Amino acid sequence: MKATDILLPAPMTDAVIAPLKAEGIPLHALWEQPDPERFLAEQGERIRGVATSTLYGRLGAELIEKLPNLEVIASFGVGYDNVDVAAAAARDVMVTNTPGVLDDEVADFTIGLLIATLRQIPQADRFLRDGLWTERAFPLSPTLRGRTIGIVGLGSIGKAIARRLEGFGVDIAYHGRHRQPGVGYPYYPSARELAAACDVLIAILPGGAATRHIIDAGVLKALGPEGVFINVARGSVVDQDALIEALRNRTILVAGLDVYEDEPNVPAALLGLPGVVLLPHIGSASAHTRAAMGRLVADNLIAWFRDGRALTPVPETAHLQG
Incomplete structure (x- = not known):
């Protein structure tokens, strides 16, 4: 050498x-x-x-x-x-x-984040630790049953996520720069069209100028009031202010986030939203x-x-x- x-x-x-x-x-x-x-x-x-x-x-x-x-x-x-x-x-x-x-690790993690967000697992943990179970039952949660999952970015990690989701018996669709040969999932030419056809949206695409704020207020509105947004990509791919407003106004139901626009700084407005699952960018963080x-x-x-x-x-x- x-x-x-x-x-x-x-x-x-x-x-x-x-x-x-x-x-x-x-x-x-x-x-x-x-x-x-x-x-x-x-x-x-x-x-x-x-x-x-x-x-x-x-x-x-x-x-x-x-x-x-x-x-x-x-x-x-x-x-x-x-x-x-x-x-x-x-x-x-x-x-x-x-x-x-890291494909399998991040795909495993994404499924975990999705389930934790829908079934409110972190909130249930706090409920028990705070001694509230002795007073009342934990509220019923939303479910994965009957949902259609849209994946924004069907690269190698996106495909690994999709393979895992197939085992849950849910419908899957995707958006990317182009339709991929040999992929049987329905393809949508824009993130907004995908969101309109789904009620869970998973972002797993590269960051950078080309994808900045690809998830904007219009996409979140199309996702709808029962919609769930999961971001395991980069904080830059979502308009964070628009996401906060969508959560506050119940434009969408809930979100699970592992990434943020200005890491490690997470806006107080996000921290104050009780139904949102917030994690410190740990998608690939196993030893x-x-x-x-x-x-x-x-x-x-x-x-x-x-x-x-x-x-x-x-x-x-x-x-x-x-």
């Missing part, structure tokens, strides 16, 4: 760090530098790889330009809207993500799956510097494969 140095803009799991250290690759923790800007000015030309995640925030053109010999950015996660891919591609910098290894994701980050960097080919390049930079 040719000599290389890798920058870590923010802390990374040992599943990333240990394989890189085993290869003898020098790692530079930017957050440990007393003067990060000075470090970049003096040492930036040594950096040929970056391992990053959403913990760092957005890895934008400004940092990329400070690394004149940068070749590859390995991002932790399937979504890679935290990386300015256009700026990277313009510099012929490879960008990778971690697809596949098993996060270890697999971290190992894939490391393996992408090792493969790039050893063979000139990344294992999981994002589409925008796949043409850079050696």
